[in-house]
Amino acid sequence: MSDKDYVIGFDLGGTKLMATALDRSFKPLASNRKKTRAVDGGEAVYQRIKTCISDLVDQSELKGRSLKGIGMGGPGILDSETGVIVYTPNLHWENFPLGPRLQDDFDVKVCLDNDVNMGLYGEFHFGAGRGFKHVIGLFPGTGIGGGLVLNGEIYRGTGNAGELGHMTLEVGGPFGAEKMRGTLEALASRLAIAKEAAVLAAQGEAPWLLKNAGTDIGNIRSGVIAQSIENGDKPIERVVRRAARYLGVAMGSLVNIFSPEAIILGGGLIEKLEDLYMEETVKAMKKNSFTFMSKNVKVLPAALGDDAAVMGAAKLISEQLERE
């Protein structure tokens, strides 16, 4: 890439689209955001993605510069080899050739990987994971996303490795994705916390929460959970601490499995309740792993926030362009 070239990193989320143009030293040149509006259907979402990129290309900061590639982080099950989104229920896409279509429409190289991998790769190169070789990412949110950077590269296995939210921690435990039970996600995601919190609110054990958010688990989001604790709903704090301990147990298993240098924790819950999460997870991780392995593992909060996936996607497409 020359001084005048740039790439676009794109984060395709269920609720918002984010695109950033970056020069060859990954300095952001311009950004664009739009709502995803998944309800409009798959083709409409694609057109919004296209407009989001076109708008960026048209912006004055980019005049005289040449777009070389697009790196895209997307949700759901996808095929990073072919650029096809295999299945994303919330975007109404099935076998949607996102990569090939963008490649045709913008006449540049496109790479596609899942948003969690892209986010972790961003953290690995530009954020909390800088300087390491083996880094694991865990992102508790509505579900729990996971990603693996092994030997400095995103590890994909035969395609969609890194589903760390679906490790079993309690055989026969609460219901999880598909027919799984007792998975990390079923025990420690925002929804897992919200369901316990809703019951406590309904039982009159969490008065602030009941008054301010009610008992609809859809309304009991990370910010509300943090506020409920701040405002004295003690039982909610116990629920979150238990969820954090489950996360730490999974981290212990991951230490024994991968012997990583660092584990990066990100997402809404960690952002709102960092101290609580750091305390509980590290303690549980150490209790559930070999001391000679865990003693050197750094547990770090994600550093790039919303920009992580965009940065990781930009880095990945740049590397692919360089290899050519």
Added chain:
Amino acid sequence: MSDKDYVIGFDLGGTKLMATALDRSFKPLASNRKKTRAVDGGEAVYQRIKTCISDLVDQSELKGRSLKGIGMGGPGILDSETGVIVYTPNLHWENFPLGPRLQDDFDVKVCLDNDVNMGLYGEFHFGAGRGFKHVIGLFPGTGIGGGLVLNGEIYRGTGNAGELGHMTLEVGGPFGAEKMRGTLEALASRLAIAKEAAVLAAQGEAPWLLKNAGTDIGNIRSGVIAQSIENGDKPIERVVRRAARYLGVAMGSLVNIFSPEAIILGGGLIEKLEDLYMEETVKAMKKNSFTFMSKNVKVLPAALGDDAAVMGAAKLISEQLERE
């Protein structure tokens, strides 16, 4: 390596030493076995290892051939970069420079890795794992060993990755290594089966076992467990099926984590009770992983038996010699 060169693959176990000389196409030229006799102490064990190799070098089949390297699979915590065995309680070694000493004594290149990694690497190149890129190994025995071949190479993380027996499957479950609880090993190893079997025998629920092996868990080994089932001790079969299901649950988590092509199962329990293990593990694996990931995973019994580690060690040292 020329036609006249050979390497030695060595499997250093707690009870026996096995060494095989192999030519450059991995055809075995000669083998040697000795008891480890760990009770004699660390230096005595080293001298037996040395003799085991010297005897092999002296054998007539190897006359006129030239030893180029030694690949060694060892137990415990070790540093494959430096060749130092950091800690193996049952061999009385602490920070023992096994690799460097062999290198001095035989004046050839030596590589050291843990015996489970070497065994899996043997299966990967010459046995059940041939033709795959991402292979996971699980070896339930007295404990449960694990190994990872990712992108065609042994994955070590910062050193001792692949401790798959120490994944947590039941928070607060039975006691495991160090301060861990509810690990795969604590739930599904030969000792985990033996402790339940011993209680059943003591309670009169497993008459054949009680009569033929008693209630000492040290005597309730894989062969005895299999015979007890064959001879009608139904409750013992239930215990083993439960252990196999735990193994399958762990395999499900590993599918979600790694998206591998194959999982290889080996060790005494699998050898003696292959049908039972294949049936229960595959079922539990499928229930505890995403269908789109598990449907393509091959679950295979190990094919090389006792020779796996020796073959893997020979392959690994050969590759290191080639790279030079």
